[in-house]
Amino acid sequence: MIAELQNAYTQAVERVGASTVNVSMTSGPYGQPFGRPWPRRGIGSGVILDGQGHILTTYHVVDGADKVIVTFADGRVLSGTVVGGDDETDVAVVKVDGQGFRPAEFADSDQLKVGQPVLAIGNPLGLPGGPTVTSGVISSLRRNLAFGPGDGLPVIQTDAAVNPGNSGGPLVDLQGRVVAINTATIPYAEGIGFAIPINAALGISRQILEHGHVRRPWLGVAGYDVDRRVASYYGIASRQGVFLAEVSAKSPAEIAGLQVGDVITTLGGRPLAGVADLVDALRERAIGDAVDIEAERRGQRVRMKATLASRPF
Secondary structure, three states: OHHHHHHHHHHHHHHHHOOEEEEEEEEEEOOOHHHOOOEEEEEEEEEEOOOOOEEEEOHHHHOOOOEEEEEOOOOOEEEEEEEEEEOOOOEEEEEEOOOOOOOOOEOOHHHOOOOOEEEEEEOHHHOOOOOEEEEEEEEEEEEEEOOOOOOOEEEEEEOOOOOOOOOOOEEEOOOOOEEEEEEEEOOOOOOOEEEEEHHHHHHHHHHHHHHOOOOOEEOOEEEEEOOHHHHHHHOOOOOOOEEEEEEOOOOHHHHHOOOOOOEEEEEOOEEOOOHHHHHHHHHOOOOOOEEEEEEEEOOEEEEEEEEOEEOOO
């Protein structure tokens, strides 16, 4: 039993190791010690996306890069260019020229289960000697990193150690299949790391390769989760939903009739517990989709239909 488990771990590392790369970048000068400007430097990881030399990594690793260098497991060091990136999901694609690339194998992240063993592979701190490995489990599948009203990034939480330099590297199952892309840690917490589900990361990468950027369906609202405090303060009968703090002018929401102070309770028939559910529901839709919306307005139920537009840049 122990030997079988050990073999599963080592074979998983061998499968994905050849597809894991080091991604480093330099950008403009940030100071002039000794009278000379010194370039900003960043270190991260990545995973080979296809045989054409596309590398999947995180946006914050290559954001603002003037030069990208990709180091492969076989020792090759190639110059790369940033095809595109998406700061909202922290996904980016880098392109290098060459041959003999070994793409990673990707799993279906929708099939992940809490408690499932996983391995994080990357280049922590940019240390020499190739990728390193840490192990852990899937700690949660229901985490959402929020950066502001209306924003949200659904992520996987893991206790596999993720350090600076691991960002962009793969989180894999015991079959060596990539299930997520490591993205963030909480510096004041121990044993908590986050990763972008691979289904989402691949969807974003496909849009980057096709359009150079990500096109998203847009409703045009920003709001807050309804909880007991919010419900009590505003006299809201609903105990869950999204309280609208902002409705953008000429947006699909305004055209449909939504107003500041409304509480969206369902979108497309999907009940909304809060902003994270609204973000998820919109991600599942396409530009041009007509969606039914139910909301509470001053104690009354209202229904309307909105046609989703492309989010403005």
